[in-house]
Amino acid sequence: MPSSPCAPEEVRRVACVGAGVIGGGWVAHFLARGYDVTAWDPAPDAEEKLRRLVAAAWPALEQIGLADGASPDRLTVAATLAEAVADAQFVQESAPEKLELKRSLLAQLDAAAPPGVVIASSTSGYPMTDMQTEAADPGRLVVGHPFNPPYLIPLVEVVGGKQTDAAAVEWASRFYKVAGKSVITMERELPGFIANRLQEALWREALHMVANGEATVKEIDDSITEGPGLRWAFMGPCLTFALAGGDGGMGHMLDHFGPSLKSPWTRLEAPELDDTLRAAMVDGCDEAAGSRTIAQLVAERDQGVIDVLRATGRLPRQRTEGTDGIAHTPSTMGDEK
Ligand SMILES: NC(=O)C1=CN([C@@H]2O[C@H](COP(=O)(O)OP(=O)(O)OC[C@H]3O[C@@H](n4cnc5c(N)ncnc54)[C@H](O)[C@@H]3O)[C@@H](O)[C@H]2O)C=CC1
Numbered sequence: 001m002p003s004s005p006c007a008p009e010e011v012r013r014v015a016c017v018g019a020g021v022i023g024g025g026w027v028a029h030f031l032a033r034g035y036d037v038t039a040w041d042p043a044p045d046a047e048e049k050l051r052r053l054v055a056a057a058w059p060a061l062e063q064i065g066l067a068d069g070a071s072p073d074r075l076t077v078a079a080t081l082a083e084a085v086a087d088a089q090f091v092q093e094s095a096p097e098k099l100e101l102k103r104s105l106l107a108q109l110d111a112a113a114p115p116g117v118v119i120a121s122s123t124s125g126y127p128m129t130d131m132q133t134e135a136a137d138p139g140r141l142v143v144g145h146p147f148n149p150p151y152l153i154p155l156v157e158v159v160g161g162k163q164t165d166a167a168a169v170e171w172a173s174r175f176y177k178v179a180g181k182s183v184i185t186m187e188r189e190l191p192g193f194i195a196n197r198l199q200e201a202l203w204r205e206a207l208h209m210v211a212n213g214e215a216t217v218k219e220i221d222d223s224i225t226e227g228p229g230l231r232w233a234f235m236g237p238c239l240t241f242a243l244a245g246g247d248g249g250m251g252h253m254l255d256h257f258g259p260s261l262k263s264p265w266t267r268l269e270a271p272e273l274d275d276t277l278r279a280a281m282v283d284g285c286d287e288a289a290g291s292r293t294i295a296q297l298v299a300e301r302d303q304g305v306i307d308v309l310r311a312t313g314r315l316p317r318q319r320t321e322g323t324d325g326i327a328h329t330p331s332t333m334g335d336e337k
């Protein structure tokens with residue numbers, strides 16, 4: 001790959017190729033961050049749909065804050081793929097999830113984009129190694145996997161393929177950060193990356209339960225929104241479970257509940273909970289906790305759950321002054337008879 005034509009901080013023009021749910025979401029995000037965006041999509045009604053999507057997203061984007069000069073007017077819809085990427089400084093591909101289509105489209109984008117410009121694919125799970133096979137310069141092709149909607153959910157998973165230059169992965173990771181995203185740069189390829197592997201495990205189990213008549217769709221959704229989902233918005237599953245071990249943290253949690261890994265709680269096979277895995281989990285949680293004690297983490301989690309309950313309307317927002325002079329939020333939880 002020739003060296004990238006500009007630093008991530010200097011990017012002004014972004015091309016988005018494929019403008020459906022995710023491509024359109026990317027367009028809204030980049031516009032809100034103050035970029036000039038050129039989009040291309042072969043569907044005859046693509047421009048109308050795209051402009052509608054951006055208009056619908058804009059109030060939310062205004063609420064969270066626009067970059068100086070950000071405007072939907074800075075969107076251009078190109079007539080051809082070549083025109084869309086001709087002077088792009090970064091390209092985001094969001095075409096349908098079909099391997100052959102991605103292979104050929106990434107090769108076309110590579111042929112049309114200026115030399116050295118990084119091209120990222122929004123793929124939900126294909127390893128870049130499998131998609132970069134037809135490109136003349138596969139070194140500049142990376143995965144930049146977003147979450148729906150890309151203009152509100154911060155995470156992007158960035159990873160290269162076997163032929164991707166490390167510099168392109170580094171450039172893309174920096175660019176996404178500059179563009180306001182939260183980035184996980186993966187050291188190696190994994191089908192489904194990290195978050196979709198986790199989501200998929202939950203999803204498959206949910207489908208098994210529905211297929212076998214073991215749980216309804218509502219029970220499955222409620223089990224997450226009324227349960228673990230409240231914690232996951234601000235504390236990941238590992239640190240959350242460390243608190244299930246009380247003062248003993250993750251070590252005690254694994255010693256206590258490790259045997260249930262072998263219970264038939266899921267159709268997935270359980271990994272062997274050997275010393276290496278135990279140490280990796282305990283050390284990882286210690287690292288994530290940093291200087292925070294278990295007691296501090298418990299307080300942080302409790303406040304987080306209260307904030308999420310309040311933000312989602314399940315706790316009233318108004319506060320009352322108690323006799324102790326402390327502002328209390330009256331709870332209606334558990335009041336339903
Ligand atoms: N929908 C989701 O929640 C997420 C999807 N993704 C990924 O984003 C990509 C796009 O998915 P969606 O936006 O959901 O699909 P979509 O079906 O909403 O949009 C795909 C768009 O690509 C266009 N298209 C068709 N052929 C094309 C071509 N040859 N070149 C360029 N554009 C073409 C279609 O006209 C359509 O507008 C996929 O790789 C998907 O795995 C990633 C994260 C989340």
Ligand SMILES: C[N+](C)(C)CC(=O)CC(=O)[O-]
Nearest residue numbers: 123124146147148196199
């Ligand atoms: C359903 N999906 C696999 C396309 C979802 C994603 O890839 C990420 C998301 O938005 O959850």
